[in-house]
Amino acid sequence: MLLDEEGVPVVPVIKYFKYLDLTGKSNNTLKTYCYALKQYFTYLVELQKDYKEIGVKDLADFVGWLRNPFESGRVTPLRQVEAKRTEKSVNLIITVVTNLYDYLYRNQEIQNDMTDKLIRQVFRRGHVQYKGFLHHVDEGKPTNKNILKMKEPKRKPKALHKDEVEHIYQSTTNIRDRLLIQLLFESGLRIGEALSLFMEDFVFDHKNGHRIRLTDRGELENGAKLKTGARELHVSQGLMDLYDDYLYNVIDDLEIDTNFVFVKLRGKVSLALIP
Template sequence: MKVQRIRLLETNQISWLVLDDDFVPIEPVFSYIKFLHDIDRSPNTIRNAAYHLKLFWEYLRDSSFVWQEVDIAQLAGFISWLRRQDPKVASIELHAPTRTNATIDQMLSSVHGFYNFHIRLGSLPELSLYRSSGSYQKRYKPFLHGIAKTKPEQTRVVSIKREQRRPKTLTHQQIQQILDACSHTRDKFLLSLLYETGMRVGQALGLRHADISVENGEVLVVPRNDNPNGARTKSRAVYTLPALTPLMQLYTDYLIDELGALEYDTLPDFVFVNLWEGEIGRPLTYAAVMSLVKRLRKKTGVDFTPHMFCHSRATTWIRDDKLPLPVVSRLLTHTSIQTTNDTYLHLTAEDLKKVLMEGKEVRDSRGNNYV
C-alpha cells in the first residue's frame, strides 16, 4: 500500500490518494479525504489523515479484518500493532516502542474521524466506538450548568494517554547566534519576526505588505486559503499582533536593501519572496525556509526548527516576563487558553524547587526558624 500525492483538477489543490496493494484507490478513504478538503482542513491535516489511514488499512489487511465490522477490541489491537518495531513480525521480546503515545493517539483520531464520517453519511451502521455521557465531564462547567439542558457528550472508547512533553526551546544566545549567521536581511527579518511575535512560519509566509503597519507597529495575521505557496495561518480569525520598533526597522531595511534592488515598478504582493534563486518575486515556500534552516544549522551548529522560535518566545513571555496566560494565548493566536496551558505550563522538578526556595526565603525574612 502507498500514499500517492496528486493535484485536484477542479481546485488545483494538492491532495493524497491511499492505494491498496493493487495500486487501486481505496474508495472509503478517498471519500473521507475529499470531505476533509470540502470542510477546508489544512493540507497537513489531510496529508496526515491519508498516511494514518494507510497504516490502518495495512493493519486490517494483516489481521484479516473487514473495515465495516471493526469493533473495540480490533481497534485497540491497532495500538499494539503500531507499537511493534515490525508490525509483520510477532515477537515476545520487549522492545522500545517505535512511536510515542501522542503519535499513536493522533493516528487513532484520524481513524475515529474516518468512521464518524461514514456513520453520519449512512454508509456504515452505528459502531460502538464512542460512549455518550449525560454528565458534564470537563473541569470548567458552563454557565447555567445543571439548569439548562445539555446534549450528551460523545467520547472515544479507544484512546491512549499522551505524554506530557515540554516544547523544545532556544536560549537567547542561540537565537542571537542564528540571527547573526543570516547572510541576508530577508532571512534575518523572517526569523526575527517568528521570535519577536511568536508567529508560525505558515503565518509569516502568507503575509502581504498590506498586513504590516510600520507606523502603528502592528502585523495582521489574515487567514487565506489561496496562497500559491500553500501557506496557512492555522486559524480562521484575523489577529493583530504588536511589532516593536527594532523589528519594524529590520522590515524597512529589507524593503530598501533587498526588495528595492529588484527594480520592480511595484513591490511583490507577498512580504517574503524569492530574491536569488527560483522564480524571482514568487512567494517563499516552506521548502525554501527549511533549506535556509539547514544551512544555518550547519553554519552555527545549533539544531533548531522554525517553530522553536515560537516556543522560545512563548516560554520567555510566561516564565521570564510573567505575562498572564490569556495575554500569551492571544499573542500566540491560540483559539483556546487550554491549548496554551497544556503546551507551556509543565512544571519541572527545577521549577518546583525554585518555588519552594523562594517561599523559604520569604519566610526566613520574617524571622522563622527551619530545621
C-alpha cells in the same frame, strides 16, 4: 490522495476527504489525515481484511501495531524497545480512523456503527485540582472517551531562551531567515501565519507605531492560513529596519511577481515558502 498497493485510489477515503475539503479543512489537515489513514490501510493489507469487516479487537491490535518498532504484527521484540510512535501520535491516528468510520456510517456506506462501540461515557471522580470557568455547568455530567485512547504523559511546553534565539539568529546565512526568526520571536506568530504575510501587511507608521496587519485571506497557494483571526500587531523599529533591508537587498533584485513576503531564494524564486 490515498492509493492502494496497486495504485488505485481508496474510494472511501477519497469520499471522506472530499467531505473534509467541503467543510473547510486545511491542506495541512488533509495531509495529516492522509498519512494516518495510510498507516491504517497498510495494517489492513497485512491483516488481510476489508475495512468493512473490522471490529474493536482489530482496532485495539492496530494500536499495538502502531507502537511496534517493526510496524508489523508478525514481529514481537524479545526485549523492551522504544515504541515507534508516541502516545499522542497514536491517539491522533486512532481519532482519524474513528472519524472515518463515523462518516461512513452516517452516510450509510457501512452498517456497523464503530463509533458507538469505541466511545463510552465517563464521570469525573475524586478531587480535581483544576476547575474550568464553566465547571459548575458541566459538573456531574458525563464526558465521551474513546476506549482505545492511550494516556499521554504530561510534558512541559518547550520554549527557547533569548540567548538560544540569538544563537539561531546569528547562525542564519541570509537576511530572509533573519527576518523570519526575529518576526516569530517578537510577534509570537505561528509559522503558517508568518508565511501568509503580504508586503502590504507591513505598515510603517512613525507616529502611531509600526505594525503588521494580519488579514484573513483564507488558505493561500502555499498552504499558509491565518488561524487566529484578523488583527494588528505592533512591532519594533528594529524589525521594520530589517524588513526594509530585506526588500531592498533581496526582493528588488529578484524582480518577482508576488505579494508574499517570504519567498524562495533558489530555484523557482517566485514561489512563496511553504509552512
